[in-house]
Amino acid sequence: MTDSPSYSALREHNRVTAALIADPEVTGDLLLVGMWLARATILRDPPPGEGRWSFTSIAGALFGHGRPLTITGMGATTRVPNYLVARVKQAVRADRPHYDPDRDNAADPWMHLPCRAPMIRREGECGQHGTMYDYLTDLTTGRQVRIAACRRHKPWYDHQVVTNREAVRDAGDRLPRPAANAGGALARHIGGVNWPRIWQMVDPHWTPPPEGASTRKPTLRVLRNDDFEPSEDRPAPRLVVHEGGWR
Known part of the structure; x- marks a missing residue:
């Protein structure tokens, strides 16, 4: 840190740090x-430049613990083990915005799913404790739902799984992509980072969620009226700062 940070910078750092912890x-x-x-x-x-904000530098600063490190631009010829760099990348990769079927189905834990096979001699589903589990893809939304069956209804279960996978394969690019329901936690708190570029660095196949492409930062416009006179009934408008910023 070349210069002492301003009071506002220290206050913002404390606010973001507290938000991350919470x-x-x-x-x-x-x-x-x-x-x-x-x-x-x-x-x-550290200040940006000369590789000081690289994954290697972050790994060295967080997990070095006295090990021999190589950090570009830090003035020392040392080495950061690859597994420590991979540890940082994995943390960032897990936080990229993505669809998580487990989170989408959190209300239906695997071990408590009943058999969904329809009964022949009575109305309704089997309802016995499921012993086989998998995901089925909803062809209209792209979301995944859990399916379970007991041993007695294995043929029905196999047919559901195979048929659904064939339908997904046939749909190809026409299959809707579900909205992200996980990730993006760091981006909620930390600005000044090109997050899409970072997410693509840790996952080359990552692309923004469907709703992200049409989201634009709003444009503010000031409307002036020379005839306006503030009063108790018509106070002058004020701009109020809300914590959190644009997301």
Whole structure:
């Protein structure tokens, strides 16, 4: 840190740090990476350039623990083990916006799913405790739903799974892509980072969620009226700062 940070920068750093710690989705290695990024982007410590904001530098700063490190631009010829760099990348990759079928089906735990096979001699489903589990893809939304069956209804279960997979394969690119329901936690708190570029670095196949392409930052316009006179009934408008910023 070349210059002492301003009071406003220190206050913003403290606010972001507290928000990261309080966020239940930011834990473990992701929290460590978030704390490092908050210090780097807000306090400029370390300053950008010469590889100081690389995955290697982050891994060395977080997990070095006295091991021999190689950090570009830090003035030392040392080496960061690849598995430590991969640890940082994995934390960031897990936080990329994506669709998580497990989260989408959290209300239906695997071990409590009943057999969904229809009964022949009575109305309704079997209802016995499921012993076989899988996901079926909803062809209209792209979302995945859990399916379970007991041993007695294995043929029905196999038919449902195979038929659904064939339909998904036949749909190809026509299959809707579900909206992201996981990830993006660090991006909610830390600005000044080209997050889409970072997510593509850790996952070359990642693309923005469908709803992300049409989302644009609003444009504000000031309307002036020379005839307006503030009064108790018509107070002058004020701009109010809300914490959180654009997301």
